[in-house]
C-alpha cells in the first residue's frame with residue numbers, strides 16, 4: 732500500500748543516515764521528495780537514485796541549518812519545486828561530546844542552532860504551506876531528549892527542546908488540522924556515530940548505561956518506518972507525541 736502518492740515531502744539532513752532512509756521510504760510509498768542538506772553533492776546523488784528507483788520527483792537543495800535565513804529559503808525552494816507541501820521531516824542534526832564545564836561556547840551555539848533552532852525556523856516557514864494542505868511535521872529528537880547524557884549537555888538540551896517545541900506546535904495547530912510529532916531514536920547505525928565517536932577520555936561505562944535493552948542498535952530504515960507511520964493518514968489522530976524507537980533504552 733502506497734500511503735504518500737500525490738504527497739510532497741521535505742526532509743532535512745537527507746543526504747545520509749536516517750534522513751536518507753526516510754526520503755527513500757516515503758518515495759517508495761509514492762511521495763515526491765525534496766532532500767535538503769549541507770552536503771549538496773551527496774543530496775543530489777541521493778535524489779537522483781531515489782527518482783530512478785521509485786519513479787517519483789526528487790530534488791536536492793543545499794542549506795545550512797545553522798542559518799535562519801537559509802532555513803526559510805529552503806522551504807520556499809521545496810515548495811517551488813513540488814508545488815505544495817504535505818509533510819516536513821526536521822531531521823538535520825549533529826552530535827558532539829565535551830565535559831560541560833569545558834564546553835566551548837561556540838560549540839554550544841552550533842549544536843543548539845542546528846539541532847533545535849533550525850527545527851523552529853524551518854517549521855515557521857513551512858507552517859503556512861502545511862496549513863493549506865492540512866499536513867504534518869515529524870521532528871527527529873532522540874532518547875537523549877528524554878534522558879540525561881553524560882558529556883553531551885548541548886545535544887541532550889537541544890533534543891529536549893525539540894520535544895517541547897513539538898508539543899507546543901501540536902496544541903497550537905491541532906484544531907486547524909495540522910499534526911506535529913517527534914521520534915526519539917536510541918542508538919542507530921549511521922555515519923553520525925563515526926563522525927562523532929565517543930572520545931577516549933570519556934568514562935564509557937557511564938554512557939553504556941544508556942544502551943538499548945534489546946542489545947542492538949536500530950537500522951535507519953526502522954526509524955524511517957516510524958516516520959512513515961506518523962506522517963501518514965494511519966496516524967491521523969496522533970499529535971504531540973514522542974515515539975521512542977530505542978530498544979527499550981528509555982523505558983527504565
Ligand SMILES: NC(=O)c1ccc[n+]([C@@H]2O[C@H](COP(=O)([O-])OP(=O)(O)OC[C@H]3O[C@@H](n4cnc5c(N)ncnc54)[C@H](O)[C@@H]3O)[C@@H](O)[C@H]2O)c1
Nearest residue numbers: 744746747748749769795796823824873916918919921923
Ligand atoms: N544515529 C543515532 O544514533 C541517532 C540517535 C538519535 C537521534 N538521532 C538524530 O537523527 C538525526 C539524523 O542523524 P543520523 O544519525 O542520520 O546522522 P547522519 O550524520 O548520518 O546524518 C545527518 C545529516 O544532517 C546533515 N547536516 C549536518 N549538519 C547540517 C547543517 N548544518 N545543515 C544541514 N544539514 C546538516 C548531514 O550532512 C547529514 O546528511 C539527527 O537529528 C540526530 O541527532 C540520531
